[in-house]
Amino acid sequence: MSEREYQRGDEVAWYADGDKLVRNEYNPATSYAFDKVFGEYSETQEVYDVAAGPVIKAAMEGINGTVFAYGVTSSGKTHTMHGDHNSPGIIPLAIKDVFSIIQDTPGREFLLRVSYIEIYNEVINDLLDPTGQNLRVREDAQGTYVEGIKEEVVLSPGHALSFIAAGEEHRHIGSNNFNLLSSRSHTIFTLMIESSSHGDEYDGVIFSQLNLIDLAGSESSKTETTGLRRKEGSYINKSLLTLGTVIGKLSEGRASHVPYRDSKLTRILQSSLSGHGHVSLICTITPASSSMEETHNTLKFASRAKRIEIYASQNKIIDEKSLIKKYQREISALKLELDQLRRGMLVGVNPEEIMSLKQKLEEGQVKMQSRLEEEEEAKAALMSRIQRLTKLILVSSKNAIPGNDDNGSLLLNGDIQNDLISSNVGSTITDSTHAGEVISGSASDVKRLTGGLSIDEMDLLVERVKMLAGEIAFSTSTMKRLVEQSANDPENSKTQIEDLEREIEDKRRQMRDLEKQIVESNEASISNTSLADMQQTMMQLMTQIDEKGFELEIRSADNRILQEELQNKCEENKELQERIMLLEQQLAMANQKPMTSSEQHGSKEYIDGLRTKIKIQEVENEKLKLQHVHISEENSGLYVQNQKLSEEASYAKELASAAAVELKNLAGEVTKLSLENARLEKELVAACELANSKASNGGNRKFDGGKPGRKGRSSGRVNNAYDEFDSWNLDPEDLRMELQARKQRESRLEAALSEKEVFEEEYRKKLEDAKKKEASLENDLANMWVLVAQLKKEAKGPVPESNNNERNTERPEPTNHPKVENGEQNNSVVKERQVLDVSQTAHDVPKEEPLVARLKARMQEMKEKEVNYVGNGDANSHVCKVCFESPTAAMLLPCRHFSLCKSCSLACSECPICRTKITDRIFAFAS
Numbered sequence: 001m002s003e004r005e006y007q008r009g010d011e012v013a014w015y016a017d018g019d020k021l022v023r024n025e026y027n028p029a030t031s032y033a034f035d036k037v038f039g040e041y042s043e044t045q046e047v048y049d050v051a052a053g054p055v056i057k058a059a060m061e062g063i064n065g066t067v068f069a070y071g072v073t074s075s076g077k078t079h080t081m082h083g084d085h086n087s088p089g090i091i092p093l094a095i096k097d098v099f100s101i102i103q104d105t106p107g108r109e110f111l112l113r114v115s116y117i118e119i120y121n122e123v124i125n126d127l128l129d130p131t132g133q134n135l136r137v138r139e140d141a142q143g144t145y146v147e148g149i150k151e152e153v154v155l156s157p158g159h160a161l162s163f164i165a166a167g168e169e170h171r172h173i174g175s176n177n178f179n180l181l182s183s184r185s186h187t188i189f190t191l192m193i194e195s196s197s198h199g200d201e202y203d204g205v206i207f208s209q210l211n212l213i214d215l216a217g218s219e220s221s222k223t224e225t226t227g228l229r230r231k232e233g234s235y236i237n238k239s240l241l242t243l244g245t246v247i248g249k250l251s252e253g254r255a256s257h258v259p260y261r262d263s264k265l266t267r268i269l270q271s272s273l274s275g276h277g278h279v280s281l282i283c284t285i286t287p288a289s290s291s292m293e294e295t296h297n298t299l300k301f302a303s304r305a306k307r308i309e310i311y312a313s314q315n316k317i318i319d320e321k322s323l324i325k326k327y328q329r330e331i332s333a334l335k336l337e338l339d340q341l342r343r344g345m346l347v348g349v350n351p352e353e354i355m356s357l358k359q360k361l362e363e364g365q366v367k368m369q370s371r372l373e374e375e376e377e378a379k380a381a382l383m384s385r386i387q388r389l390t391k392l393i394l395v396s397s398k399n400a401i402p403g404n405d406d407n408g409s410l411l412l413n414g415d416i417q418n419d420l421i422s423s424n425v426g427s428t429i430t431d432s433t434h435a436g437e438v439i440s441g442s443a444s445d446v447k448r449l450t451g452g453l454s455i456d457e458m459d460l461l462v463e464r465v466k467m468l469a470g471e472i473a474f475s476t477s478t479m480k481r482l483v484e485q486s487a488n489d490p491e492n493s494k495t496q497i498e499d500l501e502r503e504i505e506d507k508r509r510q511m512r513d514l515e516k517q518i519v520e521s522n523e524a525s526i527s528n529t530s531l532a533d534m535q536q537t538m539m540q541l542m543t544q545i546d547e548k549g550f551e552l553e554i555r556s557a558d559n560r561i562l563q564e565e566l567q568n569k570c571e572e573n574k575e576l577q578e579r580i581m582l583l584e585q586q587l588a589m590a591n592q593k594p595m596t597s598s599e600q601h602g603s604k605e606y607i608d609g610l611r612t613k614i615k616i617q618e619v620e621n622e623k624l625k626l627q628h629v630h631i632s633e634e635n636s637g638l639y640v641q642n643q644k645l646s647e648e649a650s651y652a653k654e655l656a657s658a659a660a661v662e663l664k665n666l667a668g669e670v671t672k673l674s675l676e677n678a679r680l681e682k683e684l685v686a687a688c689e690l691a692n693s694k695a696s697n698g699g700n701r702k703f704d705g706g707k708p709g710r711k712g713r714s715s716g717r718v719n720n721a722y723d724e725f726d727s728w729n730l731d732p733e734d735l736r737m738e739l740q741a742r743k744q745r746e747s748r749l750e751a752a753l754s755e756k757e758v759f760e761e762e763y764r765k766k767l768e769d770a771k772k773k774e775a776s777l778e779n780d781l782a783n784m785w786v787l788v789a790q791l792k793k794e795a796k797g798p799v800p801e802s803n804n805n806e807r808n809t810e811r812p813e814p815t816n817h818p819k820v821e822n823g824e825q826n827n828s829v830v831k832e833r834q835v836l837d838v839s840q841t842a843h844d845v846p847k848e849e850p851l852v853a854r855l856k857a858r859m860q861e862m863k864e865k866e867v868n869y870v871g872n873g874d875a876n877s878h879v880c881k882v883c884f885e886s887p888t889a890a891m892l893l894p895c896r897h898f899s900l901c902k903s904c905s906l907a908c909s910e911c912p913i914c915r916t917k918i919t920d921r922i923f924a925f926a927s
């Protein structure tokens with residue numbers, strides 16, 4: 001149990017009974033058996049060894065694998081899959097294992113790629129590429145895949161972890177009342193593994209995919225969430241419900257329709273769940289008594305999932321499609337091309353030519369320059385591509401050097417490791433945390449800078465610096481998490497944070513050392529370069545100058561365009577300002593007009609008075625506009641409320657009709673039972689009579705010598721009946737008891753019947769209340785519209801009577817309020833409107849102030865009503881327990897739980913409250 005659960009006073013409700021059973025503390029007969037149960041003292045490493053290790057090993061041999069953690073919120077899924085600094089989870093352990101398997105597999109080349117996505121509110125986002133949002137799931141011959149996903153080649157465990165750390169920064173996390181850092185999305189970390197053996201032993205390329213999944217936790221109604229969290233919770237629950245249904249269908253083993261398409265999660269996992277890969281499901285549970293029911297559900301889910309049978313087999317792909325093969329082919333072709341190019345260049349180009357080329361360039365002979373540029377660029381591109389491709393292919397260090405001392409270092413393909421091991425560069429790498437991640441290439445083809453490091457080695461150092469930077473990012477994000485958690489456990493966190501800080505400092509130091517080496521090596525190489533090298537360096541520098549020049553040109557062109565745009569904008573601005581001035585002039589002239597007329601009247605006061613009036617009118621207009629906005633908002637609020645009420649009313653109707661159906665059934669059952677009772681009573685009377693007559697005949701069965709004695713009796717009706725009774729072997733006492741039991745059952749049923757009637761009565765009352773509320777809200781709504789119309793009219797000043805029709809047509813109520821349109825509105829509304837109309841026609845419009853006050857009072861009244869309405873009863877009682885949104889339908893599950901809306905209930909194969917299987921659905925509204 002967690003600290004929080006202890007503090008809450010929870011007890012242990014479920015416990016691990018041995019390493020295969022989970023048993024209920026309160027009801028020991030309830031237990032579930034699994035492949036392996038890990039108790040409270042188990043480490044994640046043990047979980048990894050049993051539940052993930054074999055899957056990862058098989059994935060390295062070409063069999064797809066999926067490992068996922070399932071459980072309610074805060075039960076430890078993220079702890080199991082990601083872990084923390086002290087206890088790494090399945091994902092980091094798997095990554096480490098993958099690289100050590102590569103190291104232990106001499107004779108094979110591997111290419112590893114990773115992708116990392118999340119499913120948040122049924123939208124797939126790429127965590128490695130912030131621009132990759134709302135991606136789509138597609139299907140091809142090999143199964144389902146996410147379109148447009150970013151895949152990154154990884155070279156070391158640290159490299160892979162740095163991508164996870166970067167992805168975690170974008171993942172959706174939030175807090176609920178169970179977990180401060182609750183995962184609000186499902187995440188899928190995928191490792192794509194390609195491998196082939198070398199040279200003569202080449203047997204094609206094997207491809208496999210390893211999915212490591214951290215699901216978001218299902219949320220019960222106990223999770224106090226609102227707004228966004230509630231919405232997220234409903235999406236999480238829906239997708240987990242679909243996962244449950246899919247697992248349920250698969251475990252049945254029958255060829256029925258499996259609804260993979262009902263959620264993105266099941267759609268992506270379709271190939272894994274139904275295909276030929278290994279799947280390992282880790283269910284996380286809490287022993288706490290307050291979550292007993294949720295834990296029970298998880299155990300049932302796990303039991304069902306255990307019944308699914310999957311037939312794992314190795315994948316093979318055709319060579320053309322494999323990336324590793326493509327890279328290998330490309331490397332050979334590029335090397336060839338580079339050779340040709342280099343030969344051509346060394347022979348064909350000398351410093352004078354370069355100088356003359358430079359001169360010609362200055363003179364504008366673009367053709368020559370571009371040839372030089374192209375050749376240089378092509379060469380540089382080829383070299384860097386060869387290096388890059390070569391570095392991506394991973395091989396065990398045991399491959400490359402005969403007699404290698406097997407120091408455990410993993411090499412990236414090639415033959416430069418001798419140099420590395422002998423140089424201090426190599427030792428730095430071997431000393432580092434992810435020892436022996438060495439990048440190699442075909443160094444023979446790559447130019448070595450005299451006295452310094454080869455280009456490959458330099459690249460290797462740069463790569464190593466990048467990896468260290470990634471690892472530092474990962475450690476920093478772990479530290480951030482720890483700092484967040486330090487409030488709960490300051491002592492423990494402090495030491496962890498200190499350790500991490502030390503580690504980060506250490507890595508920074510390593511990075512600085514490497515950077516120093518790079519700089520020193522550059523300097524050394526410069527001081528020792530031969531003439532040829534100088535030529536080449538010069539050429540490279542020239543190319544760089546040219547490139548920079550080109551870049552500069554592009555930038556200045558861009559700049560020119562931007563300046564033009566700016567100028568255009570300025571001109572536009574100027575035009576606009578002129579227009580504004582013109583309009584102002586026009587306005588001033590327009591303002592002057594009444595002055596002229598007032599001059600005609602010869603009264604300055606009159607003008608001032610008019611101006612003040614205009615100003616007041618403007619202020620009033622502003623106010624009215626604001627009020628109009630308020631009222632419109634109020635109106636839409638009322639409309640929504642109205643809709644809600646209608647939904648509630650229909651819900652109540654459905655419930656009532658469901659109750660009626662049940663009542664009818666119960667009545668039928670009661671009648672049947674009464675008939676049965678009557679029959680039994682008759683039988684009892686007959687039996688009693690027989691017993692009595694037997695007693696009066698002195699024939700006590702105990703003393704009459706048993707059955708043979710009865711056979712000798714003379715035939716008669718009573719005796720025949722007795723024989724018949726005897727042949728049934730019925731005891732009157734039994735019958736009496738049976739009768740009593742039936743009577744009890746009957747009275748129970750009658751009690752249930754009357755209870756149902758009470759419920760029905762309650763529902764009826766609720767329905768009436770809802771109807772009343774609806775009517776009153778409609779009434780209010782209509783009143784508001786009348787007021788709005790009046791306000792509008794007043795805003796326009798006194799309107800001549802002939803304008804009344806126009807005013808009426810402006811009213812928006814017919815579109816928003818169907819009842820008014822149909823003329824069905826409440827009489828009081830009609831009356832009020834008539835009164836107002838009359839008052840308007842008589843030019844007896846109340847002054848604005850009282851009207852505004854009335855409007856405010858009305859708004860206050862409406863708000864209070866809303867509060868009363870919302871405050872009535874439990875807001876959660878009628879919402880669907882899965883999506884938390886729609887009202888529940890009147891659905892009769894076999895377990896009698898009315899807890900789902902229609903769409904959720906159709907999507908599930910079992911009741912989410914008690915997990916009873918849904919065999920029939922009776923929709924009351926259908927009946």
Ligand SMILES: Nc1ncnc2c1ncn2[C@@H]1O[C@H](COP(=O)(O)OP(=O)(O)OP(=O)(O)O)[C@@H](O)[C@H]1O
Nearest residue numbers: 072073074075076077078079179181182183216217
């Ligand atoms: N086996 C465990 N040992 C120690 N601490 C654990 C263990 N399992 C979970 N915790 C702690 O419990 C808290 C909640 O765990 P975690 O975040 O892994 O739950 P979750 O199931 O992923 O939750 P959600 O679904 O809300 O994301 C964390 O602080 C975690 O460190």
